[in-house]
Amino acid sequence: MAGCPMAAPRQPLSLAEVEPGSENERLGVARDSMLRNPLILKAELGKPQRNCYTLPGFDFSYGLYIQRTDGGVPEAIGHWNTVKPRTTSAQKMPRDFITMNRGALKAGYTTAHEFNLYYKAKDIRRKDDEHSRFKRSPPKVPADFTYGITSRPCTPFFDLLQHKYKELWMEQQRALTAAKRVGKKKKDKVCETRTTFLRKHPLPAKEESFWHLPRLEKVGPHLSTFPDRDARKKAFSASR
Numbered sequence: 001m002a003g004c005p006m007a008a009p010r011q012p013l014s015l016a017e018v019e020p021g022s023e024n025e026r027l028g029v030a031r032d033s034m035l036r037n038p039l040i041l042k043a044e045l046g047k048p049q050r051n052c053y054t055l056p057g058f059d060f061s062y063g064l065y066i067q068r069t070d071g072g073v074p075e076a077i078g079h080w081n082t083v084k085p086r087t088t089s090a091q092k093m094p095r096d097f098i099t100m101n102r103g104a105l106k107a108g109y110t111t112a113h114e115f116n117l118y119y120k121a122k123d124i125r126r127k128d129d130e131h132s133r134f135k136r137s138p139p140k141v142p143a144d145f146t147y148g149i150t151s152r153p154c155t156p157f158f159d160l161l162q163h164k165y166k167e168l169w170m171e172q173q174r175a176l177t178a179a180k181r182v183g184k185k186k187k188d189k190v191c192e193t194r195t196t197f198l199r200k201h202p203l204p205a206k207e208e209s210f211w212h213l214p215r216l217e218k219v220g221p222h223l224s225t226f227p228d229r230d231a232r233k234k235a236f237s238a239s240r
Contacts, residue, residue: 012036013050093125100124 013035023042104118226232
């Protein structure tokens with residue numbers, strides 16, 4: 001800060017600076033090492049914490065000092081060091097054993113020893129075009145094929161501003177909820193059994209009839225003791 005003198009660093013506390021009644025007052029034998037132990041030293045009221053280590057003066061430079069070896073700007077202006085280009089050695093192509101075997105057979109060699117001697121005498125190497133797999137069998141690519149990574153489509157800002165994606169999501173959620181409700185209704189529907197069907201649609205009651213012999217079913221009565229048909233019906237209804 002301009003206009004303010006730089007404050008000196010807080011040096012370790014000494015016995016001469018300790019006042020009677022202060023926080024770091026020691027009774028009995030007192031040593032300077034007691035005031036340089038951070039576990040024993042107590043903080044002073046209204047003052048910053050003291051450093052328990054002896055610090056160097058203002059003329060001390062912290063950090064690692066590296067001696068200049070390049071000479072700085074004058075050396076760069078006076079001597080221009082250039083990097084020598086690296087010489088790349090020509091790639092040694094593999095041997096062309098097909099051509100060498102063909103030549104050895106034409107020369108009349110048949111044994112393995114003779115073939116090895118022919119290899120040493122005529123070291124034929126493969127050509128660069130033949131060694132390149134891409135040149136030997138180029139890939140079949142359409143004429144209108146475009147190499148590289150396809151660019152990302154433009155962001156639909158109008159759809160974002162109009163909350164179109166929100167509306168689409170809401171419609172999907174509504175359709176999903178409706179489908180769940182329909183499925184739940186189908187699950188809640190109970191299949192009817194014979195008991196529940198008979199409760200809703202009872203069978204007609206069968207009329208009771210007296211048992212008769214089969215050979216007498218179609219034979220009419222020969223004697224009627226009732227005065228009329230109404231009296232006969234009343235008598236039959238009372239006996240049931």
